[in-house]
Amino acid sequence: MSKPRKVALAYSGGLDTSVILKWLQDTYQCEVVTFTADIGQGEELDHVRPKAQQFGVKEIFIDDLREEFVRDFVFPMFRANAIYEGEYLLGTSIARPLIAKRLVEIARATGCDAISHGATGKGNDQVRFELGAYALWPEAKVIAPWREWDLNSREKLLAYAAEAGIPIAKKKDGGSPYSMDANALHISYEGGGLEDPWWTPDDSIWRLTTNPEEAPNEAEYVTIEFDKGDAVAVNGVKGTPYEILEVLNKLGGKHGIGRLDLVENRYVGIKSRGCYETPGGTILLKAHRAIESLCLDREQAHLKDEMMPRYAKLIYNGYWFSPERRMLQALIDDTQVRVNGEVKLKLYKGAVYNAGRRSKDTLFDATLSTFEDDRGAYNQKDAEGFIRLNGLRLRTGAKRDAR
Known part of the structure; x- marks a missing residue:
């Protein structure tokens, strides 16, 4: 990759991305644009702007994306009842495509020729950020410092921060070990x-x-x-x-x-x-x-459940902007009209x-499901032929096995 002139960085103001900001400047002698997303993380973001300004950043974006996040990403995902590996509700996975989308928008609007993020080379987020970026900006150049530098421990990051004069605030409660x-x-x-x-x-x-x-x-x-x-x-x-x-x-x-x-x-x-x-x-x-x-309808519900693991895996693996996810979303949304x-x-x-x-759109009919007198709404004798026809292949197979 040719040396970047201007880089848009997904920036939180924490240790990793603060070091990345200075590292980009030191390594590539490039201008850096920072983007910080408020997606409801519940943290104060007041520290982000002065920290970026300290290192000469002139274009600083701090965007409130909370409503867009839930409306355009979380809710469509919940229409699919998406769960990864039977339990995980995809909370981190679903946030990454929105951050990638806005990062690309800012990069292109400010004339950047590359984007950068703080995801490690061992995790999922690097894939999610970069697949999202490539889907929206095919020519995107991505700088992933964790795949390039040798600052592969917290101790090395802290040493770099101290040498570069990067302030790392310690939380009053000692912070979380996680x-x-x-x-x-x-x-x-x-x-x-x-x-x-x-x-x-x-x-x-x-x-x-x-x-x-x-x-x-x-x-x-x-x-x-x-x-x-x-x-x-x-x-x-x-x-x-x-x-x-x-x-x-x-x-x-x-x-x-x-x-x-x-x-x-x-x-x-x-x-x-x-x-x-x-x-x-x-x-x-x-x-x-x-x-x-x-x-x-029964078959709608069952087909949705069959597709759900595939849909969830697409989100987990970073394919929110893929044609197959969009195709599945269109089908899912069609089922939600009623x-x-x-x-x-x-x-x-x-x-x-x-x-x-x-629901006013219910398919539940008490006259059909009742254990009391259904007043002729359902002829129970009809079930005999239904069962015999559905059992035909089982009886045929059993006869063959008996031979």
Whole structure:
């Protein structure tokens, strides 16, 4: 790759990207543009601008993307009921394509000839950032310092920062021993003691959720309204997608909902162990499946469930902007046109229970499903021929085997 003249950096203001900012300047003698995304991570971003300015950065972008994140990325994903490897609600994975999208937009608008990120060479995020960038800017040049430099430990990063005069603020509480990633959907924790899959983390690891054992002793009921597969109100109060998720996060956190301890298969071929908190998302998934149970035809629902693992894997592996993900999304969204109504859930001690659902677009017909007199709505004698025809191949096979 030719020497870049101007680089757009995905910048958090933390240790890694602060070192990367100075390293880019030292290594390539290039101008750096910084971009910081507010996607609901709950951190103050006031420190970002002065830190970038300290090193001569003139073009500093700090964008509030919370609403776009939930509306255009989280909600479409939840229409698919996407879960990776049976448990993970994809909180980190779904944030990366939005960051890549905005980074590319800024890079092109400011005349950059390269982009850079702080993802390591062992993780998934490097793939997600770069596949997203290439899908939107085919000629993009990517600088991934973790694949180039020899600053491969926290000690070396701190030494470089000290020598370069990079201020690294220490948190008053001593900080977390884990590598954390937070956004409006979740928080993830990796590293530290979690690198031993047998080790059990103590309760201090969790930031969003109450210990279920210490959660309220009285259950709480919540009603979520859906319109075309998206949540639009909680307990009768309308809200934007981000506002809805924020309310559900608080409710879920209060009742200890959404904790996960998982060993997962990274796209690069490494197994990793992480802990996740997704309180609002856990509630939302339960509610969405409940309203779909009323409104989707059997074969629609089953086909969606068959496609879901593929859809989830596309997001996990970084293919949000791929033609196959767009194709699946179009099919999924078509199924959601009549997914309208309300779901009532019971929240208690870390668990979410269905407590009721109703819809004007329901396919549930009490006259068909009742155990009482159905007044001729269903002729039970019809089931005999249905069973015999469906059992024909089984009887034929059994006769062959008997021979």
